[in-house]
Amino acid sequence: MFEKIPRLHFVGIFDLIGPRYYDNQSADFVAKLAEKNTGTYVHHKEIKAAQGIKITAQGLEHAIAGTDLYVVGPEDDLEDIKNAAQDMRSAMSDKSIEGVCLKASTLGSLEALLELLSIPVRDIRIGPVHKSDVMRASFMLERKKEYATILAFDVKVTPEARKLADEAGVKIFNADTIYDLSGQFKAYIDNLKEEKKKEAAEEAVFPCVLKIMPNCVFNKKDPIVLGVDVLEGIAKIGTPICIPSRNFIDIGRIASIEINHKQVDLAKKGQEVAIKIASTNAEEQQKMYGRHFEIDDELVSHITRKSIDILKENYREDLSIEWRLVMKLKTLFKIQ
Incomplete structure (x- = not known):
């Protein structure tokens, strides 16, 4: 079975390049390397935990931060691996014209949110909530106010994003558990429905x-x-x-x-x-x-x-x- 490395996804031929491996006794080497500032990298066939590396490959512009990196072994089926990667992309692209914005720390979290919420989603992204996310969510203010919402799971909300959301009227719900996040959004929708009912009561004619x-x-x-x-x-x-x-x-x-x-x-x-x-x-x-x-x-x-x-x-x-x-x-x- 092919190996999966979390946090990045693409399928292609790539190199792993970075500084030479060193242990705790090699601090002098780091200093000397910084002094030389040659900007050169060394190719590696393998890496170990806590090493800083740079990955070069074809198609990196299509990589999605937070998704998975699949490594093709000599006995792996490349098409199977491509299909697995494509399944992740399908989840990221399963969006509606009208809907909420989802932000999460990992693709798995996004998939769980999509399955649990069962609501239209207009924008799906991984990482902290920024001002640009608020601007995208504000598009729904004139269409469906209840969808001018960002559901942020296990990610930070920048102060700039929070300020802009308050000014624009965009709701941001942030939680560390999917069920808390779902509960916050459900309570918000229920309150909006009750408000709409009260506003429409005079014109609502029951048969x-x-x-x-x-x-x-x-x-x-x-x-x-x-x-x-x-x-x-x-x-x-x-x-x-x-x-x-x-x-x-x-x-x-x-x-x-x-x-x-x-x-x-x-x-x-x-x-x-x-x-x-x-x-x-x-x-x-x-x-x-x-x-x-x-x-x-x-x-x-x-x-x-x-x-x-x-x-x-x-x-x-x-x-x-x-x-x-x-x-x-x-x-x-x-x-x-």
Whole structure:
């Protein structure tokens, strides 16, 4: 089996050149060598631990610091070694147009991060975090803020990089264990999702179909108060209500929901609740039960293209079978 030397990778013919090997008794030789300053090197067939060397080879401009150096032995298969090296390059080049930036001390760490995080990665590099890394990460600020992030595993962050990141709004997460790093990033993403949900709450319209219950019309005009059965979906406070069977007239938004005289924020399929529907404009204010709609008319949440997109982006995990109702209402409202 071929031998692997950590920290550098290329496949080619190379020389090992450096100062002559010396032991602790040869300090004078080092001084004399420095005095001569000839700049010459001596070729070696082998090296030992703690020797400083320079490697010359074809294609060194493609070498990646921190990856592995494979040595081809007389009985090794060169193609197998090339494939092993190519596998490492594949990991380094497996990048997306949109994603976070990864920095680590070794290629193995990068591969472990990629496997554990399961998120888009835009830039993959080995070594400390520098200002140039922050500049690359800042590209995502105008596209996806959550991806304007550098995940740094077992590497240092330069003070200049930290300062620029703070000024630009780029997040840098740094940890010595992969799980700590993953946990930091997950907590950050979860917080961002909650913030987005709050910002989008007023425009998020959950799908629902309501049936007016017999003898449960408590107020016929604005605010309309009815007892309803939730036939499908989720009825939430703030949901705009329309009557498809009456030429899609809008009658207002759900202002409150009660179950057994207790205020709740939402009602799900199968629940019987009392709802108050308040007008949001002069036209809705004129709508009245018995004149504009009757007990046989179903009340439906008025979804739009924009509200569907908001649900997809921010509330996908909150909906399961309700997505079928979204598609049904999309057809009903002829939304493209």
